[in-house]
Amino acid sequence: MNLKKSCFLVFFIGIISSFAQQVKLEGTITFNKKPASFVNVYINDIKLGTTTNEKGKYTINNVPTGKYLLTVSSIGFKTITRTIKIVPNVTHVHNFALKEDTDNLEEVVISGTLKPVKKLESPVPVEVYAPTFFKKNPTPSIFESMQNVNGVRPQVNCSVCNTGDIHINGLEGPYTFVLIDGMPIVSGLSTVYGLSGIPQALVERIEIVKGPASTLYGSEAVGGIINIITKKPSSAPKLTAEAFGSSWGEINTDIGLKYNLGKVDGLLGVNYFNYQNPIDNNNDGFTDLTLQDRISIFNKFTINRKNNKVFTIGARYMYEDRFGGDVNWQPINKGGTDVYGESIYTSRWETFGTYQLPTSENLSLQFSANGHNQNSFYGDTSYIADQYIGFGQLTWDTSLGKYHDLLIGAAYRYTYYDDNTFATLDENGINNEPSIIHLPGIFIQDEIQLAKNNKLLLGLRYDHNSIHGGIFSPRLNYKWNSENNEDILRISVGNGFRVANVFTEDHAALNGARDVVFDGELSPETSWNTNINYVKNIVTNNSTIINIDATAFYTHFDNKIIPDYETDITKIIYANLDGYATSKGVSLNTNITWQNGISIIAGATLMDVTTTENGITERQILTESFSGTWSVSYKIPSIDLDIDYTGNVFAPMDLPLLNTETFQNDPRDPTSPWYSIQNIQLTKKFGSNFEVFGGVKNLLDFTPAANSILRSFDPFDENIDPTNPNLTFDPTYVYASNQGIRAFLGLRCKIF
Known part of the structure; x- marks a missing residue:
């Protein structure tokens, strides 16, 4: 052989x-x-x-x-x-x-009561979203990530510069209070930028509370709060990295790095986003998506102390160069009247931390500070502003007897604001006079265990605004749950208040050709809210998990500040409403998980947001009556492949037109259409440390009408039609992004 x-x-x-x-x-x-x-x-x-x-x-x-x-x-x-x-x-x-995995059912939240508590035991309903939820539709910023959260809508406020804010249950962005690790970091001037540039690689979870929370958080916490909880350095991976790009030319990079310096554990995060590809698919002569160059650096320290006392310090710096406008604009045109452009330079820093005092009692000092500098031009209108805010809070977490869990606190907020508009001129309108506001406050909260499955939360806060005087903010929350937590009922009643600054919150006051007018001195807005929340948890015989979360809500506003676009089409008139406003509706969230690898997260919100003045009730503009969101996921374990289909749908909104009772020639539609933004993504995992993802965003290629920016060919109103003199350049008609369908591809890796 x-x-x-x-x-x-x-x-x-x-x-x-x-x-x-x-x-x-x-x-x-x-x-x-x-x-x-x-x-x-x-x-x-x-x-x-x-x-x-x-x-x-x-x-x-x-x-x-x-x-x-x-x-x-x-x-x-x-x-x-x-x-x-x-x-x-x-x-x-x-x-x-x-064995059932109860980690999600027993996850700890802090946003509802300012103290760690299991989500199911919290008398305040708190929605929790982990990074895995947002990875189903990766975005360059947390602002855009909110598009698939039921009842929460990222609103684009400017057709040209594409800045925006977050609406909760139909209430505008200034009513949403944004925090990092429980500390306020987004102030009025940065409402439109504060959710951009936070490195998502460092986010542990995002907690959302819908409804007033002024009893704990003070001014601005009227419509709800978004609390971004960052990872603890001790439990974070050594290195995380994510990068993706789109067919439009967007590039986003997120890096997280853990390190140790003796007794200090550190966590460094860097986010970089760049888009420099002017696209004008609707042929209106303006960029469909603003050009952006943004970098954000985040650092968090945890100092190891005796008896495991907490001491953390965080800091973030963000710089952004943003431009939108005529596609032929060049930097030399900034501030001129030859080519229209909106150029915004933003420099922002933040620091925040918690120090648990070395005492036998549970005393904690929390602090935050931020500075925001903006140098911008809207056409030939300059807006240069500086804002600095300092915040300190001392809390005492203690108990009284067996059934009373107390939280007592004292807080102080300092706000400095200066700009080059008439908002900071003295009474004679001659000399510059920056606004300085002192806001000390005290609060007390008592969580009472009425019975084994019944809790009552009582809260009261008093703040003294150095300009507007004293403001009380009470609240009451009741919770009942069944023995096995399959059924949970929460009832809440609370008060909120807010002191507004129009120029920092509404870009319509800066861009376009309308004049800004204040009708009297603006008083603080106040609101009363009540909601009923019911949660049902079901595990079927075939191990299907079903979670149902339903809420009915009602909010009544006094002194609400409404921008009036219709009384005089050449002006935007800001005034406290001589009447009242309401936001009411119902929302339903459901989470269904089958054992064959399919899971569905879906939600719908039906609401009615109106203003009533002189006996006349009208719908609030730029507010949908219905919205829905969904996320359908399927996992194929044998090849480590995840398929995610996400989307949202919105009912028509009333839009601001240049129409009056006697003048009806604005060619744009008075309402937006039904529209839906849908996305699909495939994620392939290679082991536990590396994955590649890609897909298509805006599958239906939806964009607003091409004439959304009225008279974009004459942004400086140099050639007004004498037979139609009231029809001018107007970019305030906006409800969604002009960015159409695009593909994206990215990768993630982590090292433990």
Whole structure:
């Protein structure tokens, strides 16, 4: 027998031998002693796997002999790993009993009561969104990430510069209070920028409270709060990195790095976003998406102390160069009347921290400070502004007897604001007089355990504004839950207040050709809110997990500040409403997880936001009556592939037109159409540390009408039609982005 035949014979015998040694692995998987279907059973080492049938049984054939790690996983249950040894000529039987993963049900929140509490035990309804939720539709900023949160809408406020704010249940952005780690970081001047540039690689979760929270947080917390909780340096990966780009030319990079300096654990984050590709698909002569060059650097320190006392300090710096306008604009045209452009330079710093005092009592000092400098031109109108805010708060967390859990605090906020508009001129309108506001306050909160499954939360706050005087903010929250937490009922009543600065909050006051007029001195807005929240948690016999969260809400405003676009079409008139405003509606969130790898997160909000003055009730402009969001995900474990389909839908909104009772020639539609933004993404994982993702955004290629910017060909109103003199350049008609369909591709990696 020659050598070639001998090698072939050895190879053939080896193959026969290996198949002879491959055996069958089988078993049954149960939950609560009942069969669990569609459970993933996987042998990582050799890439063999299957799922259980309707009787909870699984079979894996042709398993080679050897020692392996067997993984049993199913959404909503704790993952089981077991080392198994496969020997020849034996059918191996391995049975498993699943245990429910209660981490999500028992996650800790702080936004509702200013103290850590399990979400199910919080008397204040708090919505929690983990990074995995936002990764289903990756975006360059947290502002854009909010588009798939039910009842929360990122509103584009400027057709030209594309700045925006966050609407909660139909209430405008200035009513939304934004915090990092519980500390206020977004002030009036930065409402439109504060959610941009926060490195998302460092975000642990985002907590959202809908409804007034002024009892705990003071001014601005009228419509709700968004609290961005960052990761603890001790538990963060050593390195995280994410980068993606789009077919429009957008580039976004996020980097997170953990380090240690003796007793100090540090976490460094860097976000960089760049877009320099002027696109004008609607042919109006203006950029569809603003050019942006933004960098943000974030650093967080945790200092290890005796007795595990807390001491953390965070700091962030952001710089952004933003431009929108005529596609032929060049930097030399800034501030001129030859070519229209809106150029905004923003420089912003923030610092915040918590220091737990070295006492036997639970005393904590919290602090934050921020500075915001803006140098901008809107056409030939300059807006140069500086704002500095300092905040300090001392809290005492204690108990009174067995049933009273108290939180007592004192706070102080200092606000300095200066700009080059008439908003900071003295009474004679001659000399510049920056606004300085002192806002000390005290508050007390008592969480009362009425019975085993009943809680009552009482809160009261008093603030003294150095300009407007004293303001009381009470609230009451009641919670009931069933024995197994399958049913939870919360009832809330609260008060909120806000002191407004029009120029920092409404870009319509700066761009366009309308004059800004204040009708009297603007008084603080106040609101009363009540809502009823019901949560139902269901685990079916086949291990399907269903969560239903329903809320009915009602908010009544006094002294609401409304921009009037209609009384005089050449002006925007700001005044306290001589009447009242209301926001009422219902919202429904549902989260359904099947054991076959499909999960659905969906929500809908139906609302009515109106103003009533002189007996006449009107809908608030730029507010939808209905909105819906969804996220449909499917996981294929055998190839580590995730498929995510996300989207939203909005009902028509009333839009600001240049129409009066006697003049009706504005050619634009008075309402927006029904519209939907939908996205699809595929994510392929390579091990536990690396993944590639890509997909398509705005699948339906929806963009607003091409004539949204009225008379874009004459932005300086140099050629007004004498037969139609009231029809002028107007970019205030805006409700959605002009950015159409685009593909994107990116990668993520992390090192533990």
